[in-house]
Amino acid sequence: MIKIIVVGDALVSSENMEKAAYMLHLNDEIEVEKFEWFSELSKDEFQKKILLIERSGSEKVPIPDGILELLPDADYLLVHLAPVSQTMIRAGTNLKMIGVSRGGLENINIQEAAKHNIPVIHVIRNAVPVAEFTLGLILAETRNIAKSHYSIKTGGWEKEFSNAFYKTTLSNLTVGLVGLGNIGKLLVEYLQALKIEVQAYDPFVSEEELMRENITVKKVSLQEIFENSDIVSLHTRLTEETTGMINKDLLFLMKKNAYLINTARAKLVNKVDLLEVLQNKKIAGAALDVFWTEPIPVNDPFLKLDNVTLTAHIAGDTVDAIARSPYLLKNVMNDYFAAGFSKMIIH
Template structure:
């Protein structure tokens, strides 16, 4: 018998995850046990809870009554952003697979999960396509001054000159460097390939031959070379201890004066003070970010004084169908994994 435990939340309720679980291609008897977490919270209140879990991790949250007991003989666990805590993982001794329909993994105690090599972790980024679209849009907006110009026109001005005047060109003449080739990064590659824009990339887990065989047109290089050569650098990394503040002054100072930095991933992979300094000193042409270190950004944040930075309000993945479709995307990828025994959305254990 296969026992599936699902834990819903105000964005993706348990009923949606149960429907997904019922569509899994499993043989034999299947039992599904459903729980909801924080369902009493409004969506706005729950956004604040998400911020807490993103910054403090999945432990120390009150869990639904009966969840720990249900996990003791569970083989599959499905969640959106409900915590997968140390206590839960320690209780789930028969667990084989965790499926989550969310890009970030802050809601999972990865340190505890690493101790369980028999437990596979598969995540579907519910808004991957919207984020990839937005990333390309932010590149155009920054390089071609779309947002800068709009802001000035709204203020009653008619700008013809911009901070990047000496570097203005079209994207077709530029090379884009991607830092991270997860699901979103690969979608960005596909879109850039369609536009005929050269791509170079850095990812410690990527294999260039495999990527090219899969249809991705790019060259893999080390991270220093990416920062030295790329005209636009776009960040697509997850936040793990190894990536926090990875993009610091040492790398930023390698960038061309004509280069731009784009971040639609997570703020913590970028050292804020070094990022501010590189822009304030006009060492690069500009930047565009959809993520900031504190939301909403404080009115006195020095980033707001920069004339070569575009900040959007964490809306890259915000489309009307992204969250609602996430359990559907999850079950599609889980069935692919169950049938083929592999998935590019499977998270690898460090020592695997």
């Protein structure tokens, strides 16, 4: 008998987690125990829990009630945003794997899992929505779609914007991607379908991996991305090493007609440095779906800029992406069981 614990929350139901668990290819009878983590909250109320766990990690939030008593007998633990803390991992003496139905791992004590040789598999639940949204932001900022809309809604009929001297079709531009994970790879496909030249930086993705996935993209250094791209789009994870990596040293390399797009994490970018290059028109503009403080404060200086497009962290927000994420996780775990390895594993 294989014992699986699933933890639902306000965004992903324990019922969907349970159904996905029963679809795992484990070659034995499966028994599932369900737990809840603030499942009773509204989406707006639950957003506060999300912000808390993203800022503070797995050790600063309450764990699911009653879970510690059953963890010693569990073989697999599947969660969405619920924390998997040091205490939980130490209690799970038989755990063979932790599955997370989201891309971010702020809610998992990765270091503790590694100490106990427990693989952690996660899934980019919203890769397609984010890749599509990123393409939309590129168009919105370079062609002033949002700015024109705002002008009309506020009584104007503006036709000239801060990037007036740089407007052109996307096929004339080169896009540089920082990060070639699931989202970055999808965006390569979308951009190349539009005949747009793409180059990318990702030290963790090999040429062999790209060849296996039939992805043809020019790999260059991070410095070359910022020096040579007309549009730089960020798609890398936030870690201690990547926090603030996009700073003045890189931003000042950008062309005067270039744009920065960020649908990843705000803290990848040094806020003061980006504000400086935008205020001084060192680059043509930026489009941001993520911010250093969310919601963005009413006095935030970015709200006064005329060369940015701002959206409220909605790139991955579609009706199906989050709710059905356990089934994506199930697919990735089954791939692991079949092949014995997975690029999704964090050691």
